[in-house]
Amino acid sequence: MVETGFSASGECVGCGAPQVSPAVCEACGEIFEIPQDPFALFGLVRSWSVDSSALEERYSALSRAFREKSAARGELRDRLSEATAAVDAARRRLSDPVERAQYLLISYGGVEREKPLRKREFQSEVMEFEQTAAKARQEGDSARLAGVVLEAEEKLGSAIMAAGQSFTRLERSLVEEVSGAADALAEARFWRRKVDEMREFLGR
Ligand SMILES: [Zn+2]
Numbered sequence: 001m002v003e004t005g006f007s008a009s010g011e012c013v014g015c016g017a018p019q020v021s022p023a024v025c026e027a028c029g030e031i032f033e034i035p036q037d038p039f040a041l042f043g044l045v046r047s048w049s050v051d052s053s054a055l056e057e058r059y060s061a062l063s064r065a066f067r068e069k070s071a072a073r074g075e076l077r078d079r080l081s082e083a084t085a086a087v088d089a090a091r092r093r094l095s096d097p098v099e100r101a102q103y104l105l106i107s108y109g110g111v112e113r114e115k116p117l118r119k120r121e122f123q124s125e126v127m128e129f130e131q132t133a134a135k136a137r138q139e140g141d142s143a144r145l146a147g148v149v150l151e152a153e154e155k156l157g158s159a160i161m162a163a164g165q166s167f168t169r170l171e172r173s174l175v176e177e178v179s180g181a182a183d184a185l186a187e188a189r190f191w192r193r194k195v196d197e198m199r200e201f202l203g204r
Pocket of ligand 1: 012014016017025026027028029030072192
């Protein structure tokens, strides 16, 4: 049970075994409602830095339960194919940095843009790139074309890295600010008790 990383959250409606996965009962194959949140589906903390070995481990555990337990129950057939597809999609979503970034962006209340706001800079970069690419294509210069692909790959890589840095800073400051708020709340409660005590004393 614990090896999958899930903690029991109630009992399976099918067999009464502790429900260790939010998606499927590993004991009887019962399929539960698949969480929309791909992190929750695999019992992972919502974060840019996904533990890929934990993800793969949990994905295998779910797949095994579907394959070995759910598939043996004919009445689950329709839900099984749906659930398998949802789990596959969730895994892709977490493994692909662009998909993961999109999910995190939206979950933090952001909206995806077609183009970056730093328009002019981006546009001149794009224009320059398109010119080089068009020229290389026209001339059939394969070495140059390979260079163009490499350049695009580098741009992709640095854009992903920039997204990761933003999310990491955001997560770090979120942790710090939540901790700051928890400290402030503890203080506020202490002083409220003092105020109440003193007021009561004065009122007497
Ligand atoms: Zn069960």
